[in-house]
Amino acid sequence: MSIAYHNGQFLPLAETRISVLDRGFLFAEAVYEVTAVIDGRLIDSASHLARLERSAAAIGLSLPLSTGQIEAAQKELAARNGLQEGLIYLQLTRGADSGRDFLPSPGLEPTLVMFTQAKRFLDSPAVQSGIAVVTTPDLRWARRDIKSVGLLAQAMAKQIAAEAGAQEAWMVEDGFVTEGASSTAFLVTNEGIITRAYSQAVLAGCTGSAITALAEESGLTVVHRPFTVAEAVGAREAFITSASTLCQSVVRIDGRIIGNGSLGPIATRLRELYIDFARRTAV
Known part of the structure; x- marks a missing residue:
């Protein structure tokens, strides 16, 4: 069963639950990254994490973890899924609010989700x-x-x-x-x-x-x-x-x-x- 990362927890992807009031769902108020994995290792990780920081900053969103912590979580996620060749998808949202309003409530906790996808791209x-x-x-x-x-x-x-x-x-x-x-x-x-x-x-x-x-x-x-x-x-x-x-x-x-x-x-x-x-x- 595929394992996902959700706000500090590793759990089966099918058991991951995100609120319908999450602003990523309601307003697409979220950014994402896709990092390739070859031989079980992250490709060009520093560039992807730097772009994640830029995208998040552009919408006034702070990363809930350091880039080093995110990279460590991605490595563990790849290992838990036995991913040798494929992709890690990361999505960061403003978080779940108490209702639907164009202006977010102050102090929302961001939602950070990551999951893997096996994919052949070396010899497709x-x-x-x-x-x-x-x-x-x-x-x-x-x-x-x-x-x-x-x-x-x-x-x-x-x-x-x-x-x-x-x-x-x-x-x-x-x-x-x-x-x-x-x-x-x-x-x-x-x-x-x-x-x-x-x-x-x-x-x-x-x-x-x-x-x-x-x-x-x-x-x-x-x-x-x-x-x-x-x-x-x-x-x-x-x-x-x-x-x-x-x-x-x-x-x-x-x-x-x-x-x-x-x-x-x-x-x-x-x-x-x-x-x-x-x-x-x-x-």
Whole structure:
């Protein structure tokens, strides 16, 4: 039986209970993180915990534990579940209130929940075949740098992708790709590796940041700027990054083949570099 963490306790996931008056449920007043686990160890943990702190601070929410304590709890959670390869999901909410009001009562105790999910991403079928992406209008709010649990627009985009036989959606605003529904978007052109600079318009991807650094260390040029769908379709390569996919080649966008329709050599090399980095620095 899967074990979860809830406000200091480890207990079966099926027995976890959260109040219907929790502000995460009522107002999506909550932030979250997803950390990959490889060989039973946490990947890029410091970056994920730093982003958790930033997201929580942006909505005026204090962490109930130190980042060191959260990391220790995640390690124990992975061990209790025998998780060798997969993900740890963390959600932090404002907490349960005495009623429903837009303004929270003072002194609420935050709700901190974590659970694991076994997932193959080192040798999943998509690693060998690449994935398809569809584009869709970006319907999200303005503070996308906050990793909010308010994911309705992303869920809608994922559904559009699934109905089109694709595995990811790239969201488009003012003619430019912002990011994937659950990933950071990259192109490879004669100019170099192209990806948006991090701002309030997009989430600062932990995996994307690490892969960008690895690319630059390898002598590759990285250009931080927006790009259009037309540029993406005409690119030599396209790929996405995220904790759950690492670095994944995109071989079709809106049904149109990217490059020669096979895995891109740059994306493939960056994936190898990232997996090596992940294993060397895992905790």
